[in-house]
Amino acid sequence: MASQGSTIFTVGTLLNRAQDQGIPVRVLVEGxxxxxxxxxxxxxxxxxxxxxxxxxxxxxxxxTAVLYVRPDDEAPEPRPSTTSAEHEQPTREAAREGYAPTARKAVSAGSGVPAG
Known part of the structure; x- marks a missing residue:
């Protein structure tokens, strides 16, 4: 029987990598x-x-989640695509749309009113 190794990745794994390289991250904390x-x-x-x-x-x-903002020199090379233009992957910048540039104020549970 072949033995299988396993690696456990944690939130800290990616945070430590980003800290060592001085790379920005986005972390999801309570939404x-x-x-x-x-x-x-x-x-x-x-x-x-x-x-x-x-x-x-x-x-x-x-x-809950960590997004490691990969440096441009680590970005994978695009692969040639045989699909039509309408099925192309979104660009890296387009994929980032929807993120708040800064953290939002916390809201008290159920009230919709900013906490504090």
Whole structure:
């Protein structure tokens, strides 16, 4: 019987990679996207630096998803396509549309009124 190895990827895996390379990320925290560069982490939390808003301290367990903003020199080469123009993949910039440029204010549960 062949043995299988496994790798467990965590939120911290991608955050550490981004921190080591100084690459911005977007993290989803309780339905809000936060963007910035991870500058420190300790396994329990991460500090994300946003050039305008300041620094966010986020518990790693509160992060649902991490988007690693790949540097342009790491972008994969486009593959030739045999499909018609109407079925082409969206451009990288078009794929980013819909993200808030900065974090949105928290809303109290069920009220629709900003918290705090």
């Amino acid at each position: 809000v996207w936060i963007e910035g560069i991870p500058v420190a982490s300790d396994g329990h939390g991460v500090i994300i630096d946003h050039e305008v808003d300041g620094q966010y301290l986020v518990r790693t367990t509160a992060i």
